[in-house]
Amino acid sequence: MGPRPAGIPAPLMGLANLPFGLWGGLTLVTIPQLLAARGVPEPLIASITAAAMIPTFCGFLVAPILDVGLSRRTYAVIFGLLTAALAVLAITQIAAPVRLAPLMIAGFLSANLFYNALGGWLSNLVDPGDEGRLASSFTIGNIAGFGLGAIAFISLLRSLPPQVGALAVGAIIALPLLLILAMPPASRERRTAQESFGALFRDLAVLVRQPLVLRTALLFLLPAASFALTNTLGGLGHAFRASESFVAIVAGIGVTVAGIAGASLTPILLRKAQPLSLYLAIGGMGALFTLALIVLPATPAVFALAVVGQNVFQSAAFAVESTIVFRTIGEGNPLAATQFGLLQAMTCAPIIYMQAVDGHAYGAGGLTGMFLADAGLSLAACALLLPLVLRWRRRAHDRLGGVPAPQERGATP
Numbered sequence: 001m002g003p004r005p006a007g008i009p010a011p012l013m014g015l016a017n018l019p020f021g022l023w024g025g026l027t028l029v030t031i032p033q034l035l036a037a038r039g040v041p042e043p044l045i046a047s048i049t050a051a052a053m054i055p056t057f058c059g060f061l062v063a064p065i066l067d068v069g070l071s072r073r074t075y076a077v078i079f080g081l082l083t084a085a086l087a088v089l090a091i092t093q094i095a096a097p098v099r100l101a102p103l104m105i106a107g108f109l110s111a112n113l114f115y116n117a118l119g120g121w122l123s124n125l126v127d128p129g130d131e132g133r134l135a136s137s138f139t140i141g142n143i144a145g146f147g148l149g150a151i152a153f154i155s156l157l158r159s160l161p162p163q164v165g166a167l168a169v170g171a172i173i174a175l176p177l178l179l180i181l182a183m184p185p186a187s188r189e190r191r192t193a194q195e196s197f198g199a200l201f202r203d204l205a206v207l208v209r210q211p212l213v214l215r216t217a218l219l220f221l222l223p224a225a226s227f228a229l230t231n232t233l234g235g236l237g238h239a240f241r242a243s244e245s246f247v248a249i250v251a252g253i254g255v256t257v258a259g260i261a262g263a264s265l266t267p268i269l270l271r272k273a274q275p276l277s278l279y280l281a282i283g284g285m286g287a288l289f290t291l292a293l294i295v296l297p298a299t300p301a302v303f304a305l306a307v308v309g310q311n312v313f314q315s316a317a318f319a320v321e322s323t324i325v326f327r328t329i330g331e332g333n334p335l336a337a338t339q340f341g342l343l344q345a346m347t348c349a350p351i352i353y354m355q356a357v358d359g360h361a362y363g364a365g366g367l368t369g370m371f372l373a374d375a376g377l378s379l380a381a382c383a384l385l386l387p388l389v390l391r392w393r394r395r396a397h398d399r400l401g402g403v404p405a406p407q408e409r410g411a412t413p
Contacts, residue, residue: 008179008182008183009133010126010127010130010131010133010134010137011133011134011136011137011267012137012179013122013125013126013134013137013138013183014122014134014135014136014137014138014139014140014141015137015140015141015144015176015179016076016118016122016141016176016177016179016180016183017115017118017137017138017141017142017145018141018142018144018145018148018176018179019080019083019084019111019114019145019173019174019176019177020083020111020112020114020115020118020141020142020145021141021142021143021144021145021146021147021148021149022145022146022148022149022172022173022176023083023087023107023108023111023145023149023173024111024142024145024146024149025145025146025147025148025149025150025151025153026087026090026149026153026169026173027049027052027053027104027107027108028049028146028150029146029149029150029153029154030149030150030153030154030157030169031048031049031090031091031094031100031104032045032049033154034091034094034154034157035048035094035097038094038095040097044097047101048097048100048101048104049104051101051104051105052101052104052105052107052108053108054105054108055105055108055109055111055112056108056112056345056348057345057348057349057352058345059108059109059112059113059116059341059345060116060338060341060342060344060345062109062113063113063116063337063338063340063341063342064335064337064338065113066113066116066117066120066337066338066341067120067334067335067336067337067338071121071185072117072118072120072121072124072336072337073117073121073180073183073185075113075114075117075337076114076117076118076121076177076180077177077180077181079110079111079113079114079117080114080173080174080176080177080180081174081177082110082114083107083110083111083114083173084170084171084173084174085170086103086106086107086110087107087166087169087170087173088166088167088169088170089103090103090104090107091157091162091165091166091169092162092163092166112341115341115344116337116338116340116341116344117337118180119138119322119325119326119336119337119340119341119344120329120336120337120338120339120340120341121336121337122134122138122326123325123326123329123333123336123340124329124332124333124336125183125184126326131323131326131327132266132267132270132275132319132323133267134322134323134326135266135319135320135321135322135323135325135326136263136264136266136267136319137263138319138322139259139263139266139315139318139319139322140259140260140263140264141176142318143256143259143260143263143315144256144259144260145176146256147252147253147255147256147259148172149172149173150252151252151253152172153169153172156168156169157169212328213328213339213342213343215388215392216324216325216328216343216346217342217343217346218385218388219276219279219324219385219389220321220343220346220347220349220350221346221349221350222350222381222384222385223350223353223354223377223378223381224279224280224283224350224378224381224382224385225279225280225282225283225286225313225314225317225320225321225378226314226317226350226351226354226378227286227310227311227313227314227317227351228350228351228352228354228355228357228358228374229290229306229310229358229370229371229374230255230307230310230311230314231351231355232355232358232359232362232370233303233306233307233310234247234251234307236303236362236367237300237303239298239366239367240298240299240300240302240303240306241298241299241300242300242303242304243300246300246303246304247303250303250304250307250308251307254304254307254308254311255307255308255311257308258307258308258309258311258312258315259311259312259314259315260315261312261315262311262312262313262314262315262316262319263315263316263318263319265316266278266316266319266320266323269316270320270323274393275320275323275324275327276324276389276392276393277389277393278320279317279320279321279324280382280385280386280389282313282316282317282320283317283378283381283382284378284379284382285313286310286313286314286317286378287374287375287376287378287379287382288375289309289310289313290310290371290374290375290378291371291372291375293305293306293367293371294367294368294371294372298367318347321344321347322344324343325339325340325343325344326340328343354374354377357373357374357377358370358373358374361373361374
C-alpha cells in the first residue's frame with residue numbers, strides 16, 4: 001500500500017464530530033427548555049427526549065447502508081446536512097409536540113448515521129498508531145459540540161426572530177462539515193453498489209462471529225467503565241442542597257471542561273499502557289473515586305466534585321473505547337461503518353441499564369446506596385474482565401513469538 005494522502009492531522013480529524021455533539025445539546029438541553037417554557041408537562045418532555053434517543057442504541061441496525069454505494073465521507077456530509085435541516089424543522093415545531101417527536105427521532109437517527117459514517121471513514125484514514133489521538137479528538141468533538149449547543153442555542157433562539165434563530169442553529173450544526181471536505185478520501189474504497197448487497201449480508205454474518213468483535217462486545221456490555229452517574233447526578237442537585245443555578249453552571253461549563261480534560265489525557269496515557277489495560281484501570285480508579293464520595297458531606301461543593309470527576313473518568317473511558325473500536329476495524333474493512341456503529345452502540349448499553357440500577361439504588365439507600373451499587377458493579381465487572389484481558393494479551397504476545405504486540409490494525413488492542 002502506498003503512502004496516505006496528506007491532510008488534517010489525527011488530533012484535529014475527530015473535531016469533525018462536532019455536529020453529533022451539537023445535535024445532542026439541542027435534543028437534551030435546548031428542546032426541553034423550549035418545551036418547558038411553553039408549559040409542556042415534564043412527563044411528555046421526558047417521553048419525547050427518550051424517544052429521540054432510541055437511535056443511539058439501535059441505529060447500528062441501519063448502519064450497513066453506509067458500507068455500500070457512496071463513499072463514507074459522502075454519507076457523512078449527506079447525513080450531517082440532513083441533521084442540520086431536521087434541527088431547523090424541529091425548532092419550528094416546538095408548539096406541536098406530536099409533530100416534534102418524529103422529527104427528533106429522525107434527527108437523532110440522521111446524527112447517528114453521520115457519526116457511524118464518520119467513524120468508519122476516519123478509521124481507514126488515520127495512520128496506524130494514531131488511533132488514540134483520533135479517538136481523543138473524536139470524543140472532544142462530541143463533548144465540545146454538546147457544551148456549545150447547550151450554551152449557545154437557547155441564547156440564539158431567545159435573541160433572534162424564530163425563523164432566523166432556527167436557521168442559525170442549523171447553520172452552526174452544518175458548519176463543521178467544512179472540516180470533512182478539507183480531508184482527503186480514504187484509500188481502498190469499498191465494493192461498488194452493483195455487487196454490494198449479496199456480499200454485504202455474507203460479510204455481516206462473518207462479522208458478528210469474529211472472535212475480536214465478540215471479545216470487544218463483552219468488554220463494552222459489562223459496566224466496567226460506564227460511569228452512568230454522569231446522567232443520574234444531574235437530577236440530584238437537591239440531595240446536595242445545590243441551587244438550580246449552581247447545578248446549571250456545573251452541568252454546562254463544568255461538564256464540558258471535565259469531558260475535554262478527560263479525553264485529552266487519553267493519548268498521553270496510551271503511551272504508557274495498552275487500550276484494554278487502560279480501560280480497566282480507568283474503570284477501577286473511577287469506581288474507587290465513587291466510593292470515596294460516600295464519606296464526604298452532601299454539599300454543593302461535593303456535588304460539583306462528583307459531577308466533574310465522573311465526567312473526567314467517563315470521557316477518558318469513551319476515548320479509550322473509541323481507540324479500541326478504531327483498532328479493531330482494520331484498514332480496508334468493507335464493513336467499517338457497520339462495525340463501528342455496532343461496537344459503539346454496545347458502549348451505550350451499560351449506561352442505560354446502570355442508570356436504572358443507580359436510580360433504584362438511590363430510592364432504596366439514598367446517595368450511599370447509589371454510590372455503593374455503581375462502584376460495586378463496576379469493580380465486579382473489572383475483576384471479571386481482568387483475567388480475560390490478560391489472556392487475550394498473552395495470546396497476542398505468543399502469536400507474535402514473544403515480541404511485544406505492535407499497535408496493529410484489526411488485531412487485539
